Amino acid sequence: MAMRARQKIRAPRKGLASSKGDDFEANWQALSGSLKRIHTKDASDLSFEQLYRNAYNIIVTMRGHDLYERVKQLEREWLATEVRSSVDAAISPSLLFAQDALDIQDQANERRAAGERFLAVLRETWEDHQLSMGMITDVLMYMDRVVVADHRKPSIYVASMALFRDIVLRSPVRPDTKTTVADVLESTVLFLVQLERSGQIIERPLIRHCIYMLEGLYETITEEESSKLYLTSFEPAFLEASKTFYQKEGQRLVESADAATFCKVAMERITEEKERCASTLSTLSEPKIKEVLDNELIKRNIAEVVNLEGTGVRNMLDQDRLDILRSVYVLSSRVDNKKTPLTAVVQKCIVDMGQEINTLATAPAPAPETTDKKAVKEKEKPMNQQTMSAIKWVDDILALKKKFDAIWVDSFMSDQVMQSAITTSFSDFINSNPRSSEHLSLFFDENLKKGIKGKTDSEVDSLLDNGITLLRYIKDKDLFEAYYKKHLSRRLLMKRSASMDAERQMISKMKMEVGNQFTQRLESMFKDMTISEDLTSSYKDHIRKSASHDGKPVDLEINVLTSTMWPMEIMSNTRDEVQLSCVFPREVESVKQSFEQFYLSKHSGRKLSWQASMGTADIRATFQRSNGKTARHELNVSTYAMVILLLFNDVAPGESLTFAEIQSRTRIPDHDLIRNLQSLAVAPKTRVLKKDPMSREVKPTDRFFFNNDFQSPFTKVRIGVVSGSANKVENNDQRKETEKKMNEERGASIEAAVVRIMKQRKTLVHSKLMSEVLGQLSSRFVPDVNMIKRRIESLIDREYLERVGEDPPTYGYIA
Amino acid sequence: MDSTPGSSEYVTLVSGDGFEFIVPRSTACVSGTIRRMLDPSSRFSEAVTGRCVLENMSGLVLEKVCEYLCYNLKNKNQTNVPDMEIPPELCLELLMAADYLDT
Numbered sequence: 038m039a040m041r042a043r044q045k046i047r048a049p050r051k052g053l054a055s056s057k058g059d060d061f062e063a064n065w066q067a068l069s070g071s072l073k074r075i076h077t078k079d080a081s082d083l084s085f086e087q088l089y090r091n092a093y094n095i096i097v098t099m100r101g102h103d104l105y106e107r108v109k110q111l112e113r114e115w116l117a118t119e120v121r122s123s124v125d126a127a128i129s130p131s132l133l134f135a136q137d138a139l140d141i142q143d144q145a146n147e148r149r150a151a152g153e154r155f156l157a158v159l160r161e162t163w164e165d166h167q168l169s170m171g172m173i174t175d176v177l178m179y180m181d182r183v184v185v186a187d188h189r190k191p192s193i194y195v196a197s198m199a200l201f202r203d204i205v206l207r208s209p210v211r212p213d214t215k216t217t218v219a220d221v222l223e224s225t226v227l228f229l230v231q232l233e234r235s236g237q238i239i240e241r242p243l244i245r246h247c248i249y250m251l252e253g254l255y256e257t258i259t260e261e262e263s264s265k266l267y268l269t270s271f272e273p274a275f276l277e278a279s280k281t282f283y284q285k286e287g288q289r290l291v292e293s294a295d296a297a298t299f300c301k302v303a304m305e306r307i308t309e310e311k312e313r314c315a316s317t318l319s320t321l322s323e324p325k326i327k328e329v330l331d332n333e334l335i336k337r338n339i340a341e342v343v344n345l346e347g348t349g350v351r352n353m354l355d356q357d358r359l360d361i362l363r364s365v366y367v368l369s370s371r372v373d374n375k376k377t378p379l380t381a382v383v384q385k386c387i388v389d390m391g392q393e394i395n396t397l398a399t400a401p402a403p404a405p406e407t408t409d410k411k412a413v414k415e416k417e418k419p420m421n422q423q424t425m426s427a428i429k430w431v432d433d434i435l436a437l438k439k440k441f442d443a444i445w446v447d448s449f450m451s452d453q454v455m456q457s458a459i460t461t462s463f464s465d466f467i468n469s470n471p472r473s474s475e476h477l478s479l480f481f482d483e484n485l486k487k488g489i490k491g492k493t494d495s496e497v498d499s500l501l502d503n504g505i506t507l508l509r510y511i512k513d514k515d516l517f518e519a520y521y522k523k524h525l526s527r528r529l530l531m532k533r534s535a536s537m538d539a540e541r542q543m544i545s546k547m548k549m550e551v552g553n554q555f556t557q558r559l560e561s562m563f564k565d566m567t568i569s570e571d572l573t574s575s576y577k578d579h580i581r582k583s584a585s586h587d588g589k590p591v592d593l594e595i596n597v598l599t600s601t602m603w604p605m606e607i608m609s610n611t612r613d614e615v616q617l618s619c620v621f622p623r624e625v626e627s628v629k630q631s632f633e634q635f636y637l638s639k640h641s642g643r644k645l646s647w648q649a650s651m652g653t654a655d656i657r658a659t660f661q662r663s664n665g666k667t668a669r670h671e672l673n674v675s676t677y678a679m680v681i682l683l684l685f686n687d688v689a690p691g692e693s694l695t696f697a698e699i700q701s702r703t704r705i706p707d708h709d710l711i712r713n714l715q716s717l718a719v720a721p722k723t724r725v726l727k728k729d730p731m732s733r734e735v736k737p738t739d740r741f742f743f744n745n746d747f748q749s750p751f752t753k754v755r756i757g758v759v760s761g762s763a764n765k766v767e768n769n770d771q772r773k774e775t776e777k778k779m780n781e782e783r784g785a786s787i788e789a790a791v792v793r794i795m796k797q798r799k800t801l802v803h804s805k806l807m808s809e810v811l812g813q814l815s816s817r818f819v820p821d822v823n824m825i826k827r828r829i830e831s832l833i834d835r836e837y838l839e840r841v842g843e844d845p846p847t848y849g850y851i852a
Numbered sequence: 853m854d855s856t857p858g859s860s861e862y863v864t865l866v867s868g869d870g871f872e873f874i875v876p877r878s879t880a881c882v883s884g885t886i887r888r889m890l891d892p893s894s895r896f897s898e899a900v901t902g903r904c905v906l907e908n909m910s911g912l913v914l915e916k917v918c919e920y921l922c923y924n925l926k927n928k929n930q931t932n933v934p935d936m937e938i939p940p941e942l943c944l945e946l947l948m949a950a951d952y953l954d955t
Contacts, residue, residue, distance in 0.1 A: 078895075085889040085896035086905055093952060172896075175888040178954065 061100045064091045068104075069111055072176075076115055076169045088176040101184035105193065108177065112197045116204040120162055124205060127158035128221055149232060149239075152225040156243050159222060162205065163250040170197045191258045202254045202266065222247060223271055227278050230313070234282065241317045248318050272322055276329055279310075283333035291338050295348030300364035303334055331372045339369055340378035350382045354444070362448035366455070375454060383455070384462040387441065391466025394433040397426070424479060427472070431480035435503045438463065464510040472772075477507055478520035481543065482527075485534055497539055505546050513818040514551055515786070516779055518558075525559060526603050529566055530596060530651050552816065561602045569596040572636070579635055592655075593628050597636070597645070619647075620704050622683040652676035656683075658725065661690070661745045670747070672725065673755040677705050677713045682725065685743045693729070693740040700737075711735045716756055722749070723756040783818060787828045790814055792837060795850035803846040863890060864903045865918065871911030873918045880904075882921045884954030908952070913945050917953065920946075924955070 068091045071083050095104045129151040174181065174194040181192045190196070206219040226247065229239045251267035283306075290299045310330060314323040343350045343365065353362045369376040441459050449455040467473050481504055484497075511517055528534040541563070548556040573594050621629060633645055654676055660668045674682065680703050688694060694702075700710055714735050718728040727742040728735075790813045795801060801809075807825060814820050829848070832838045841849040863880050865873045881887040889898045898904045906914060920936065927933040938946065 081895045081900055082897050084905070085898045086907065088896075089885060089889070090907060168893075171893070175891065178885065178888060179952075182954065 061095055061098065061103070064095050065104070065107060067091050068095075069107070072108070072111060072173055073115070075172050075176075076119070076165075078165070078169075085176060089179065092177050093179050096180055096183050101180055102188060104177075104180055105184050105188075105190065108173070108180075108193055109196055109200070112200050113204065116166075116200055120166070120201075120205055121208070124158060124162055124218060127155045128218070129155070145232070148228065152228060153240060153243060155221065155225060156247050159218075160243060160246045160250070163201075164246075166197075166201055167253075170194055173197075195258060195260065198254060199258060206254075206266075219266075219270065222251075223274050226271070227275060230275070230317070231278070231282070233313070233317075234309075239317075244317050252319055252321075267319055268321065272319075272325070275318065275322065276325055279326055279329045280333050283330060284337070287334045287338045291341050291345075296342045296345045296350070296353070296365070297348060297358065297361045299338070299342045300361055300368060303330075303368055304364050306330060306334065335368050336372040339365075339372060343369070343378040343382050350379060351386055354383070354386050357440075357444075359444060359447045362444060363450075366449045366452070370452070376452075380455065380458040384458050384465075387437070387459060387462035388466045390437055391434070391463065392469070394430055394437065395466065395470040397430070397433070424483075427476040427479045428483050430470075430476045431504070431507065434463075434467065434507060438503070438506065460510070464512070467507065467510045468512050473511055474513055474517035475520045475772075477504065477511065478517055478524050480504060481521065482524040485528060485536075485539055485543065498542070501539070501543050501546055505550050508547070508550060514555065514816065515782065515818045516775075518555060518817075519775065519779060519782075522559060522562070522603070525562060529562065531653075555817070558602050561599060565598050565602065566596065569598075572597055576632060576635055580631070593632060595632060600646075619677070619680065620702065622680060622686075624683075625680070654679035658682070658747075660747050663746060668747075669752070670749060671753045673753065674717075675713060675756075677703075677709050678717055678756060680705065681710075681713060681717065685726075688743065690743070690745070693742045696735060696737045696739045696741070699741065714741065720756075723754060725756070780824075783820065784824065784828055786814060786817065787820055787825050788832060791825070791829060791832060792850075795838060795848065798850070800841050800847055800849045803848065806848060860902050862902075865914060866903065866905040867909050867911040867914040868905075868907045869911050871914060873914060875918055875921065877902075879918075879921045879925050882924045882955060883917075886953060906953075909949055910945075913942060913949050916942055916946055917949055917955075920955070 068088060071088050071091075074083060092104065095101065171194070174192065177193055181194075184190070185192050191199070206222070207217050209215055209217055226244055229244060233239045248267060248271070251271050252265050254266040255261070256264035256266065256269050286302075286306075290302055294302070307327070307330060310326045311323060314320055314326060345352075350362065350365060352358075353365070365379060366376070369379045441463075445451060445455055445459060470476070481501075484500055484504075508514070508517065525540075528540070534540050544556050544559055544563070547559070576593065576595070629647065636645060637643065652675065654674055656672050656674065656679055658670050658672050660670065662668060672682070681699060684694060684699060684702060696710075696714070699705075699714075700707070703710070705713070714726070714728075715733075716723060718724060718726040718741060719733055719735075724744055725747050727744045729740045729742070787810060790810050791806065794806060794809050794813070806829070807822065810825055811820060829838065833840065833848075836851055838848045839851055841847040861877055862874050863877050863886075865875060865880060865886070867873075877890065881890065886904060889896065889904055890902070892899050909917070916938070923936050
């Protein structure tokens with residue numbers, strides 16, 4: 038403040054603080070009278086300035102402390118007399134004594150009315166007190182500034198609130214009881230909440246205001262957040278009451294209602310409590326009441342609900358009750374991150390359903406298998422049925438998968454935990470079916486053969502994708518590969534595949550799913566096919582140029598296959614015995630030799646072995662009808678059938694050949710010969726040969742004639758070979774065969790893995806070696822531990838490995 | 853600090869010796885005491901009439917007080933504020949008034 042020098046400072050005039058010693062009493066008289074009028078809401082003609090000046094004067098004369106005490110005393114008296122009496126009047130006996138009789142209806146009504154009246158009075162009292170104290174504090178603002186700061190006292194407002202708490206709320210209602218107004222308030226509010234929980238409508242704003250009061254009052258003078266009366270006294274009581282309520286409710290629901298009702302009620306309760314916290318009580322309680330709900334209502338009962346007989350999750354899954362499933366999920370995820378009971382049931386359900394599908398697919402199988410040795414014809418039907426059931430198995434699983442995918446997305450909110458649970462259970466039951474690999478491969482076979490006709494690209498795509506998803510579940514991928522290879526080779530060689538594009542697509546999908554190594558061989562099969570096409574055309578060129586052929590050119594289309602890549606066992610059905618190659622007729626033999634020459638001139642040092650059983654031939658046959666006419670048909674037959682038919686070129690009309698003769702002249706393996714003769718002589722529509730005696734079975738003594746009376750409406754006739762050419766479920770013998778091969782192959786893979794690992798590590802402890810082998814191979818199959826042990830033994834015997842230590846057992850690599 | 857709709861925009865401050873100063877409500881409310889005096893939620897006569905009689909202040913002092921109230925409001929939240937001219941002979945009385953008015 039700028040102050041000029043030597044300027045006289047005027048002393049304040051008397052009168053600004055006209056302090057005569059006993060002005061205090063006079064000032065106080067004026068002030069206390071006014072304060073009372075403020076309390077009785079009669080302040081409109083009071084001058085603030087006057088009151089303020091009164092207080093100011095008192096304080097300026099150093100009597101501030103006395104003023105503070107006087108005001109407190111005034112408040113105390115006011116509260117104890119006027120306020121208390123009005124509050125006490127509002128407490129009716131029903132509020133005091135009917136604490137336990139919650140359920141009696143008429144008492145409840147009475148109590149409710151009394152309670153609401155009481156709350157209204159209390160609210161009014163509180164609001165009046167607040168308002169008056171606001172005004173008084175304003176008037177005594179100077180006192181708060183000076184006295185309170187000097188004496189470290191709570192402001193008059195805080196002090197008066199504490200007085201309200203002690204005098205109005207904390208004192209006994211009647212001299213002879215310990216029940217305080219606060220107790221009555223508490224029990225009344227709880228009672229009303231109880232009423233609302235049981236479905237009645239209560240006056241929420243009223244309760245809200247009383248709760249405001251509790252929130253506005255503190256235990257201590259310093260008014261920390263945590264010492265709010267609401268938090269210290271009301272909330273614990275509220276939570277306790279809720280706890281008992283929901284315990285009972287949970288028990289009642291589990292005992293009397295079904296799971297759907299439980300979930301519905303629980304969901305409703307959750308929103309209800311949330312709303313109650315927002316509109317009736319305090320938002321402070323929301324997380325706490327949520328916890329009570331979670332613990333008492335949900336956690337205690339969820340397992341039981343999920344497992345409820347008849348209405349539990351099992352039932353919901355069966356009946357696609359997605360909405361309820363969602364609430365079950367929501368409830369479960371509230372209390373348990375892992376959702377153990379729910380996942381357990383879902384998993385069990387999937388496995389059960391899966392087992393059903395498994396038994397459905399395998400059930401009809403054993404019956405025909407016992408008889409299939411006897412009746413060849415009979416065998417065919419069940420075999421087809423089996424194939425059908427294999428495909429049905431896959432379809433069923435896909436349907437189930439689709440169903441659970443939908444449930445997962447809709448009801449389980451794409452929860453990761455649930456997904457992995459579902460995946461494990463699928464993989465469990467799929468792998469519990471020993472034929473799963475075969476079935477799946479058959480499914481692909483079926484779809485690639487004819488299934489995709491008339492379907493759009495995207496349909497094919499999703500179909501294959503579905504199949505691939507199942508492949509993901511299958512543990513023994515090598516087994517699947519074996520079957521797939523077998524089925525694929527049939528498709529390729531017999532040209533049964535509906536679309537090469539789809540085939541390639543399939544391969545690339547598998548590559549993405551299981552990796553390069555898996556599809557390597559399958560890809561090389563495709564490569565062989567393309568090379569063979571080139572080879573065929575260049576051979577044709579070669580023939581045309583050299584022109585060394587005699588009269589009748591034979592169109593040769595050839596597939597040269599790399600023997601290691603293709604499943605050879607399907608081509609040569611003979612086991613163990615040395616097979617003499619089939620004797621081809623002259624015409625064919627010359628073609629064969631010319632091709633061999635051609636091929637070996639291009640690639641020297643290779644060996645070609647002819648797989649006659651896989652080929653087909655188109656031949657033109659002339660039938661001399663008995664009525665003198667001739668009919669011509671083009672016959673599409675298997676290579677063997679061609680060889681047989683060409684034999685009859687040299688047989689005079691009316692003459693015959695016996696089975697044994699045919700066999701000795703062609704050296705076609707028994708099995709194939711029988712099948713081919715059956716298709717030529719037994720199958721009703723393609724009877725190019727006549728058989729004597731006319732029976733279904735082919736015996737070595739049977740005689741065969743050329744059937745000149747062969748009739749067919751078509752010029753081109755396709756004569757299929759009885760069974761064998763289509764891909765279908767294997768019978769027991771074949772399966773044993775496949776398994777044997779599989780085991781050998783696995784043994785080899787295990788040895789390879791062991792050697793690979795040991796070469797890298799030089800020495801390794803047994804258990805570590807085991808785990809590394811398991812890790813390396815798990816993408817292809819789940820190796821048998823005993824098998825690995827045996828393989829290690831055998832490697833030691835063959836001196837690839839040696840034992841280095843005994844404890845723990847350790848191996849070393851011998852370079 | 854601002855006026856509630858309904859209550860007038862200007863209020864009258866009256867000195868003990870009868871001088872009246874009409875100032876905007878917001879200006880008057882720079883003083884904590886006057887603000888509470890005029891608080892519409894409390895039903896004191898000042899709040900009802902919009903007229904505050906400050907018995908213990910002379911017109912001279914109140915004039916300077918009003919000047920300060922305007923000065924304060926104008927320069928609120930600003931730095932580099934020019935000093936206000938205070939006649940030294942009024943210093944003490946102004947100090948007491950400031951204490952009284954909580955400004």
